[in-house]
Amino acid sequence: MPKGRHKPTDPQEIARRRLEREATETEITRLRQQGAVVSLDRARRIVSAFRRSAFHKLRETKTITASQAAAAERLCSDWAIWKGLDGRAAPSLEAHTRSTRSTPELVTDRMLKAGNRVAKALGKVGPVDRDLLAALVASAIEDDRPAPWRDVVRRMTGVTQTVRQSQMIVSALGNLARAYGGV
Secondary structure, eight states, X not given: OOOOOOOOOOHHHHHHHXXXXXXXXXHXXXXXXXXXXXXXXXXXXXXXXXXXOHHHHHHHTTOSOHHHHHHHHHHHHHHHHHHTOSSOOOOOSSEEEXXXXXXXXXXXXXXXHHHHHHHHHHHTSOHHHHHHHHHHHHHHHHOSSOOOHHHHXXXXXXXXXXXXXXXHHHHHHHHHHHHHTXX
């Protein structure tokens, strides 16, 4: 026996569903205008929405090489581990506490090692590249609502032309890839 679509006959229910659909469509439009990738289910409900980092955008457009993309992914991964934002709570035999605010935070050996890897990699690139990469990764990983990557580049370097902004990131990633040992 086929299932019915269960369309409402109550005018209030029809109006409520229409308003719900309109609100969802407005939200989808707003998110896409802000540069987010919006995934929808078959009923056009939002399943997920996220803003791709500059590294993903440049990789999709083939502006950066595979080694530059790998270096960016490695830096992002190490940064997330370092800040404890990778979603995993790895058990550690030795845990340290640091008190940067009023409450101590748990810092694992894994986080310390990742922080050392980030510092070592960023220490091998120039100061402008280091600041630019750190700002881009921090925005992508740490911020709840990351700023558009072009705004981050503009703030860190003062470059306003879009082509030059991409070139700044490509150059920084080239230096990072060399720092990681892959050219």
